[in-house]
Amino acid sequence: MTTVASASPKPPLPPSDRKIWLDGRLVPWDSVTVHVLSHSMQRASLIFDFMSVHETPRGPAVFRMPEHVRRLLRSAELLGLPLRLTEAEICAAVVETVRANPGSTCAKVCAYLPSIEVEVVPMDDRMSVCVAAYDAARDVIARNAGRPHVAPELRLHLDRERQKMRPEILPPAAKVSANYTSPMVAKWAARRAGYDEILLVDEKGFVAEASTENVFLVDRDGTLRTPSLEYVLPGVTRDAILQIAKHDGRPTVEGSIRPEELFTASEVFLTATSAGVWPVISIDRKPVGEGSHLGRTGPVSLALKARFQEVTSGRVPDFDAWLRYVNEG
Numbered sequence: 001m002t003t004v005a006s007a008s009p010k011p012p013l014p015p016s017d018r019k020i021w022l023d024g025r026l027v028p029w030d031s032v033t034v035h036v037l038s039h040s041m042q043r044a045s046l047i048f049d050f051m052s053v054h055e056t057p058r059g060p061a062v063f064r065m066p067e068h069v070r071r072l073l074r075s076a077e078l079l080g081l082p083l084r085l086t087e088a089e090i091c092a093a094v095v096e097t098v099r100a101n102p103g104s105t106c107a108k109v110c111a112y113l114p115s116i117e118v119e120v121v122p123m124d125d126r127m128s129v130c131v132a133a134y135d136a137a138r139d140v141i142a143r144n145a146g147r148p149h150v151a152p153e154l155r156l157h158l159d160r161e162r163q164k165m166r167p168e169i170l171p172p173a174a175k176v177s178a179n180y181t182s183p184m185v186a187k188w189a190a191r192r193a194g195y196d197e198i199l200l201v202d203e204k205g206f207v208a209e210a211s212t213e214n215v216f217l218v219d220r221d222g223t224l225r226t227p228s229l230e231y232v233l234p235g236v237t238r239d240a241i242l243q244i245a246k247h248d249g250r251p252t253v254e255g256s257i258r259p260e261e262l263f264t265a266s267e268v269f270l271t272a273t274s275a276g277v278w279p280v281i282s283i284d285r286k287p288v289g290e291g292s293h294l295g296r297t298g299p300v301s302l303a304l305k306a307r308f309q310e311v312t313s314g315r316v317p318d319f320d321a322w323l324r325y326v327n328e329g
């Protein structure tokens with residue numbers, strides 16, 4: 001594990017010069033605030049989605065924007081939240097925000113209930129929508145007093161006790177802040193024990209997903225396996241890796257994975273917008289893999305990581321439709 005130390009004490013940084021899109025117009029980064037008593041703060045009702053922005057030969061491009069925006073609309077629908085914008089309107093807001101914030105590497109869309117409320121059902125159900133496009137290193141990490149945790153290869157803890165929420169309690173497909181409390185508790189405890197990330201199981205004890213990543217294993221015969229969607233967020237990166245693998249002729253299987261199978265797998269990796277393909281080198285301190293890549297990144301993870309980077313940077317014509325070039329119309 002590598003921990004990047006920040007200078008201490010930190011001098012105050014100037015406010016970010018970035019603009020955030022809020023309910024129809026671009027406003028200064030620091031002006032987008034909500035009251036501490038607002039419904040979304042108090043009841044964890046904020047829904048969001050997070051997409052990546054890449055520098056390409058044709059300028060900045062958002063990766064799979066419509067899929068992310070549709071997932072946000074689905075989160076609203078699953079929870080019965082009255083999000084009154086259409087897919088086209090939110091996509092237009094993302095493009096406008098990315099254009100207005102050069103050098104962004106990601107875009108986050110949030111929809112929330114800003115009203116101060118007394119009960120779980122809000123009297124004022126007007127939702128605010130904001131889009132922020134930024135560079136996490138420059139605009140967030142550099143302004144934090146803490147030390148960012150950076151681990152290019154992961155040491156995982158498999159939490160067999162902490163299950164994913166049952167879908168009928170809180171659907172895992174809903175990207176709502178309430179869904180992150182249990183992973184936060186588990187991951188924070190794992191960090192204190194020297195791990196980088198956790199894996200959660202479903203109610204039947206099968207492998208589900210990490211705190212904010214989907215999980216894959218590579219079988220001894222080279223097949224990619226990942227849990228089906230019942231207990232996990234439908235990750236856009238997960239889907240991209242499955243499609244890229246199929247395109248490249250690599251066998252894939254979506255279905256139940258028993259925790260023991262991770263320990264005999266040839267390779268294990270996580271996927272997420274923030275991390276792309278993220279190799280796992282040990283689980284519960286036991287090295288993952290075999291032979292030359294025992295406890296090291298394996299060749300399939302490395303190849304998929306490189307392939308994914310090629311796709312996101314606009315160098316694979318077959319997947320060019322996944323990129324929305326923001327400076328082109």
Ligand code: PMP
Nearest residue numbers: 212213214233235236237272273
């Ligand atoms: N699972 C959870 C719970 C997540 O929060 C995320 C991050 N959005 C993922 C998986 C990975 O999804 P994606 O590839 O769309 O970033």
